[in-house]
Amino acid sequence: MILIVNGERTETSAATLAVLLDELEFEHRHLAIAVNHEVVPRRAWAEAALKDGDEVEIITPRQGG
Structure with a gap:
């Protein structure tokens, strides 16, 4: 399937x-x-079903100053 990730x-x-x-x-x-x-709460990641065309944003923390 094709997803849009970030x-x-x-x-x-x-x-x-x-x-x-x-x-x-x-x-x-x-x-x-x-x-x-x-x-999507972390506790739901294992059950969170994906389907073709879904847009997924994965955000990681960054430090800066």
Whole structure:
């Protein structure tokens, strides 16, 4: 299926957010995720089903000064 991940077209076979994170090699700590502009709580990542065309934003914290 094709997803839009952080604004980029991404082909994946991941059925859930948790699998997508593993596939993209993101550590599961310190992330916020939204699917189609709706924040998905961490506790729901393993069950959050993805479908073709979904827009996924994976946000990681940054420090700066």
